Amino acid sequence: MSSVSMAVDFAGIKLKNPINTASGTFGFGWQFQNFFDVSRLGAITTKGCAAEPWPGNPKPRMTEVRGGMMNSVGLQNPGVRGMVAESGEFLADLASKGTAVICQVAGHSTAEYVAALELFEELCPWAAAFELNVSCPNIDQGGAAAGSTPEGAAEVMRACRPITKRPLLVKMAPVRLPEIARALEAEGADGLTVINSIPGMAIDVHTRRSKLSKPTGGLSGPLLHPIAVRMVWEVCQAVDIPVCGVGGVMTGEDAAEFILAGASAVSVGMASFPEPDAAVRILAELEAWAESQGVRDINELIGAFEC
Amino acid sequence: MSSVSMAVDFAGIKLKNPINTASGTFGFGWQFQNFFDVSRLGAITTKGCAAEPWPGNPKPRMTEVRGGMMNSVGLQNPGVRGMVAESGEFLADLASKGTAVICQVAGHSTAEYVAALELFEELCPWAAAFELNVSCPNIDQGGAAAGSTPEGAAEVMRACRPITKRPLLVKMAPVRLPEIARALEAEGADGLTVINSIPGMAIDVHTRRSKLSKPTGGLSGPLLHPIAVRMVWEVCQAVDIPVCGVGGVMTGEDAAEFILAGASAVSVGMASFPEPDAAVRILAELEAWAESQGVRDINELIGAFEC
Amino acid sequence: MPTPSPARVHDVTIVSNEPIARDVFALRILAPALAAALVPGQFVNIAVPGNAMSLLRIPLSFAEVDAEAGTIDIWYAVVGEGTERLSRMEPGATTTVLGPGGHGWTIPEGCRRALLIAGGIGVPPILCLARELARRNIPYTVCIGAASADRLVGEAEFEAAGSPVISIATDDGSAGYHGFCTAAAEQVLETEGDDFDYVATCGPEPMMAKVAAAAERAGVACEASLERMMSCGFGACATCAVETKSGMKGACMCGPVFDAKEVVW
């Protein structure tokens, strides 16, 4: 038994520990239930869902790159109703065990974000919070196209804010973070998830074509980590609302860097693919690190980076 | 002997082949002369120099990260006069052997860029071109602070353009590239070098301090590569002036990706640290790839990426 | 909740790892619990240590499982860095395998005769199916295609499993018929289609599309084993989607074996 209290408050949600999962890398949670008891996590964030189902992009949707991977799934999702029909029972049960379920909201336009969030608000009483994905690099409308300017991101937030009283988070694109973060805070965002995949490109030099069905895709993995830590730190300096750090977390020390940079929660992403129970290993390592720092409470370490 | 013609025109400079070296990773060229004949390269780009010497940042200035490294050298340089005194003879000789010498220009302000470029123009008749570094992430004034907005970058370019008739290149920060590239093209830039290191952060979780003397540093290495290829491709779509691709080039295939994405030249950066003759190995691999593509001339492959 | 993948992470030991054709290796791993669980047509997801820059597992079918010995036989082509690294693993080395992955072949009830068409490194799951057919005493005929004679695998094993290979085709004519193995399959289905109740195919997608079309013309049930770039192998990432007539389906959970009529080729 650890002697460190790991509970944190993230955007008004009480988490039993700071470990969350990155949207799109953890399905709807039940995919992992055979590998470990998902209710050991502080939170999970579900795959982005829109009001209606989306088919996503053509194949190939994935390629490995040095130190990570690149995807162009393009937010394939069963729509909010499909998601609730398929996974609602599991998620409600998970919520009842004290793991916060954060539902990610996708859209091609402000109206679509609104429509999706309205459905979520109505159909998901068990959801602890909603996360607006204005940063997917793999769709042509909405996603990063909407959230890469302060105006665009603010517009989506402004339209969505009245729909729910529950905490509203925003998943941010890896561009112009401080400005966009301030714009989102001003519109009432409760927390920010930093960062979504960075757009990249991999060319098959033999065929001269993209290794994905689109020219570019979104990068994940350790290659992102030092960039993501810097971005989390910048956002934490810029705003007062809490931040969840995402990007290349493979070990407890990677998670610890986000915590020190100011994040109140940390999401595990692609680490869960080769090692489905990575999130609980990382939780244990984070706890051991906190203990080694001689603190009683992980909260003492949030933002404890010394310049 | 290769059957492929490797000569390219880059921003009006005739290069015997597309391989260049990234500023700050190749000293002033002579540091490598014992490892291989530097005149085999198409070009070299020298460390950024200002009008007066700069001491750079305190130690530690470097840390390794997964898939790369992070530095905060902070543009330590001997000043243009110091550089010419120390390295001018070698560089003039190199130029006479047909390797283009591109001198990088550093400054804390537009006035300092102007002052440095005036000295370069006067003291370096052997220089084939000058590259304005408006993208160093490790200095508080000038560098990325100057070049991360279209207005800032354009201001430096506008002030420098009248000083020289030789090709004027700009080393770009990894932000807002299409807009800034268009602004620079409009101000008369002859070519763009894409990209400089991406700012990152690495925290020692035991001491809770940065692994560098500053909170952030600049990332180099393979971790950048898919991001850099995407950025080169975006810039090539946005402007008509030629582009030199930089970022994580470790192999001929990495260089080939830049060429296919539209770059006319490719710089080798940190690959030269563990393997001082990496640039000539990469040149040979690039040549072998071009041959395998069945072309007579490497120019047929520039921008030959098929969407 | 929907049924999650039955996959677990299994510790495995390499028993042998030898070349059997040009750029093709046969790998035998010891993994008793996994071997006991696998059915023909499923796949496993192997971690290949040795390159810290490469993080994902490699999905591979298998040619045979010996549940008693606890071994799994995999045949793989060396096509890139990961499979090259795998080819350097030595007997005795240990790693982990995630599986079972997906679901396997569904031999129709009362199947009288099956036609199997395998192209290139599509042979292993077809061979595994052939052995299952042989166990059930269902006769079958096989067409194998390969780029060239030195890359051809499976001929002897299909014969040993109980059926002569009716047709071999190579792209360069260095063995068997000069051309594609689909030609033979199309001819069989056209002329003797009524004798068959099941067509199974694995290989390059254009080949499988042709086989699927021929089977549909002949009115014979057809299954195809599809490959996709897979990140997880247990339904969590959606990188493995296959377009079907009823929407996108993950190859790792709803496949890799699909009803060929359902696939949008």
Add this chain to the structure above:
Amino acid sequence: MPTPSPARVHDVTIVSNEPIARDVFALRILAPALAAALVPGQFVNIAVPGNAMSLLRIPLSFAEVDAEAGTIDIWYAVVGEGTERLSRMEPGATTTVLGPGGHGWTIPEGCRRALLIAGGIGVPPILCLARELARRNIPYTVCIGAASADRLVGEAEFEAAGSPVISIATDDGSAGYHGFCTAAAEQVLETEGDDFDYVATCGPEPMMAKVAAAAERAGVACEASLERMMSCGFGACATCAVETKSGMKGACMCGPVFDAKEVVW
């Protein structure tokens, strides 16, 4: 053109690699051309294969060079992932070493007696110097500091090289004096400073700063071997800068051995 580094990339073979103290290993590599070129106080830059995510070489001093046998003896502390990886390299393994790096100790002309102060893993370059002093028949006295007795290295070797170790200090008192080895050095320099013409030190920077100050008070020439994070090791990157009274100097070319008076501590 200024003088480029004489470094070359040498193919080397591991001869032996064994622990000699807690978290400290002795590595012997075979590299005849490099061994013939090295002088005490220089360093080498070794590539440690096995982690594709880690790209740079590791700079290391050496404790002894046997030019005849072509071997180089390196003592290193396991402090992180790279040195841990190095500690797993087996005899017979091959890699490359870039060197010689930098310039070594400059023993003053007519030096009568030297005082050597080594802290922790600063012992190897000091030991190498001691052996050179012994070869030149210059007497010397040595102070060694270590965190604890089980991390202490070099005592026997210094004795064998010809001089008794006058003082051992450990941070925890588990061997010798309980405290820092600088105390003994400061005392020697204060009371017998006139007997010495040379002080050489390598170890943690605060330790070397104290030694430098004591030497300056005593009016004795002092050199210190400094460590910096190095990316290249041959003057190309400027990550290794040391602040000196005449500006920034690269540790890999102008050091690692510096005139202690010149260093801004």
